[in-house]
Amino acid sequence: MKHTEFDAVVIGGGASGLSAAAEMSRGGASVAVVEREETLGGILNQCIHNGFGLHQYNEELTGPEYAERCIRDLDGLSVKVFTGMTVTLMETEEGTQLLYGFSRESGMVRFRCRAIVLAMGCRERNRGNLGTPGTRPSGIFTAGLAQRLVNIDGMVPGRECVIVGSGDIGLIMARRMTWIGARVRGVIEIQPYPAGITRNIVQCLRDFDIPLYLSHSITRIYGKDRISGVDVAPVRNAGGEASGAFHIPCDTLLLSVGLVPENEISRKAGVRLHPETGGPVVDARYMTSVTGIFACGNVLHVHDLVDYASEEARHCGQAVLDYLSGVSAGEQLRVGAGRNVKYVVPGRFALTGKNRFYLRSMITGTGARLCVRLGGIEVLRRKLPYVQPSEMISFDLAADEDAISSRFTTGGDETDLEVSLEIPEKEGA
Amino acid sequence: MKKDLICISCPIGCRLTVEGENPEKISVSGNRCPRGEIYGREEALAPSRMVTATVAIESEKLARLPVKTDRPIGREHIPSLLNQLYALELVPPVYCGDIILDDFAESGVRILATRTIEA
Ligand SMILES: Cc1cc2nc3c(=O)[nH]c(=O)nc-3n(C[C@H](O)[C@H](O)[C@H](O)COP(=O)(O)OP(=O)(O)OC[C@H]3O[C@@H](n4cnc5c(N)ncnc54)[C@H](O)[C@@H]3O)c2cc1C
Ligand code: SF4
Numbered sequence: 125m126k127h128t129e130f131d132a133v134v135i136g137g138g139a140s141g142l143s144a145a146a147e148m149s150r151g152g153a154s155v156a157v158v159e160r161e162e163t164l165g166g167i168l169n170q171c172i173h174n175g176f177g178l179h180q181y182n183e184e185l186t187g188p189e190y191a192e193r194c195i196r197d198l199d200g201l202s203v204k205v206f207t208g209m210t211v212t213l214m215e216t217e218e219g220t221q222l223l224y225g226f227s228r229e230s231g232m233v234r235f236r237c238r239a240i241v242l243a244m245g246c247r248e249r250n251r252g253n254l255g256t257p258g259t260r261p262s263g264i265f266t267a268g269l270a271q272r273l274v275n276i277d278g279m280v281p282g283r284e285c286v287i288v289g290s291g292d293i294g295l296i297m298a299r300r301m302t303w304i305g306a307r308v309r310g311v312i313e314i315q316p317y318p319a320g321i322t323r324n325i326v327q328c329l330r331d332f333d334i335p336l337y338l339s340h341s342i343t344r345i346y347g348k349d350r351i352s353g354v355d356v357a358p359v360r361n362a363g364g365e366a367s368g369a370f371h372i373p374c375d376t377l378l379l380s381v382g383l384v385p386e387n388e389i390s391r392k393a394g395v396r397l398h399p400e401t402g403g404p405v406v407d408a409r410y411m412t413s414v415t416g417i418f419a420c421g422n423v424l425h426v427h428d429l430v431d432y433a434s435e436e437a438r439h440c441g442q443a444v445l446d447y448l449s450g451v452s453a454g455e456q457l458r459v460g461a462g463r464n465v466k467y468v469v470p471g472r473f474a475l476t477g478k479n480r481f482y483l484r485s486m487i488t489g490t491g492a493r494l495c496v497r498l499g500g501i502e503v504l505r506r507k508l509p510y511v512q513p514s515e516m517i518s519f520d521l522a523a524d525e526d527a528i529s530s531r532f533t534t535g536g537d538e539t540d541l542e543v544s545l546e547i548p549e550k551e552g553a
Numbered sequence: 554m555k556k557d558l559i560c561i562s563c564p565i566g567c568r569l570t571v572e573g574e575n576p577e578k579i580s581v582s583g584n585r586c587p588r589g590e591i592y593g594r595e596e597a598l599a600p601s602r603m604v605t606a607t608v609a610i611e612s613e614k615l616a617r618l619p620v621k622t623d624r625p626i627g628r629e630h631i632p633s634l635l636n637q638l639y640a641l642e643l644v645p646p647v648y649c650g651d652i653i654l655d656d657f658a659e660s661g662v663r664i665l666a667t668r669t670i671e672a
Pocket of ligand 1: 176
């Protein structure tokens with residue numbers, strides 16, 4: 125077994141891992157990035173559509189273009205990259221971290237470092253998570269796998285397809301399948317509203333007259349060797365014979381039913397996970413419950429915009445630099461999700477500097493207000509033009525704002541920060 | 554003629570009704586703000602889209618090279634553009650930003666590579 129040593133090792137060479145690595149290297153740390161695939165860039169490489177980088181580069185880039193920028197950002201920095209290598213285990217040993225990577229080329233490699241950055245991204249929920257009855261034929265793919273087959277391997281997964289789930293990945297695959305000559309017979313969404321953004325509903329479904337069945341789900345899968353069709357039924361009349369059920373013949377079923385942070389190895393290392401995000405619980409400096417292990421990007425919580433993932437990764441990289449140079453995190457307050465908020469990341473508020481938070485709404489609508497309370501007293505209120513669960517919200521809160529510092533010095537146990545979304549009462553009638 | 558559209562200029566997604574054929578006399582309703590009117594007119598008169606696709610490439614590293622149009626093209630041109638792209642077979646090296654097709658169908662639109670594939 126080979127041995128090697130760095131200040132910090134990043135697991136995952138996607139947008140987040142690369143941004144965190146660049147930040148740490150610029151700050152003078154010796155850094156390695158370990159990536160399972162043969163190339164860097166992560167999920168971006170298969171997302172050939174445009175819509176990336178508007179915040180970060182003020183341009184609308186495709187996924188591979190954004191990935192190339194992230195990779196070029198490493199030029200001139202001494203980040204050591206290990207591609208084709210999978211990290212299988214992490215261990216903590218009295219202030220140092222041990223990490224084991226395995227690759228065809230170099231066999232087993234042991235890394236010793238002072239900090240680890242988790243940046244493994246996320247994976248897709250699959251048929252097992254749906255529990256639809258029926259046979260188990262071939263022709264059932266997650267949408268992301270189909271995307272990879274089409275865009276990277278140049279294969280055609282099928283000719284007549286049905287898509288379950290109206291998230292952006294499913295919608296984008298509806299257009300992509302149509303553009304490679306397949307026919308998409310419908311998109312089935314269990315919720316009463318689409319999960320993806322409006323632009324994708326218009327440009328990926330309406331452009332091709334692909335029907336979207338809201339409040340519907342698939343109830344049975346048919347087919348012996350290859351899938352031959354699915355039953356679709358409205359979800360309103362639960363129990364008994366659902367009226368309005370119908371059958372769609374197809375040879376391919378794409379599932380776009382959600383993403384889950386990839387935390388198998390984190391869990392084994394004792395990293396505590398958050399029940400809502402599925403990612404690690406982190407403090408204001410992106411440190412997990414294990415000292416020296418940090419997390420950012422989709423492994424922390426699923427991001428819809430890569431720009432946010434990169435930005436978060438840079439903050440994380442900065443925090444690691446502080447940690448490496450022995451700067452203490454200082455005092456931190458707890459941060460909790462209040463009304464209409466699914467979760468807030470990070471889960472702690474630092475009493476020095478600026479804190480940036482990311483949250484997910486549980487409601488859809490115009491004119492919502494973001495309210496932040498410290499010990500029950502409002503310290504920030506902001507109008508949001510439009511909120512919906514699929515679009516992440518971010519905001520900044522500086523610790524030295526009067527409202528906060530005066531509030532905090534009053535002491536007591538009212539030191540939780542609570543973030544909620546409120547819809548104001550309708551004015552007069 | 555009447556068209557029902559959804560404005561995509563912001564996440565609110567107003568439902569627009571666009572009436573009239575004559576560019577001078579087109580009317581847009583349902584929009585909450587002026588951007589919706591601009592979108593509604595353009596979408597009704599000359600809908601255009603960015604196209605991203607892949608092209609075959611003879612490389613051991615990758616089977617397909619991702620490409621994009623350098624600006625939106627008229628929707629009616631998309632099928633013939635895709636057919637042209639799918640008929641190509643490139644040889645590396647290709648660099649991100651290289652022109653794969655210049656002036657598609659005399660529209661002035663270029664097709665650019667969106668990834669680098671070294672020889
Ligand atoms: C299909 C899809 C469409 C999207 N569309 C858009 C869009 O239009 N616009 C936009 O802004 N954003 C979009 N996003 C979001 C954006 O792409 C992501 O938020 C961002 O790329 C996530 O980057 P990441 O580095 O956190 O994760 P990833 O890119 O997933 O990187 C994680 C990397 O870690 C590696 N890895 C995992 N486990 C290990 C291990 N044990 N050892 C070694 N390596 C490991 C993986 O191979 C992978 O390369 C989309 C996301 C998806 C999934
Ligand atoms: S009309 Fe204005 S408010 Fe409505 S979706 Fe378009 S841009 Fe948004």
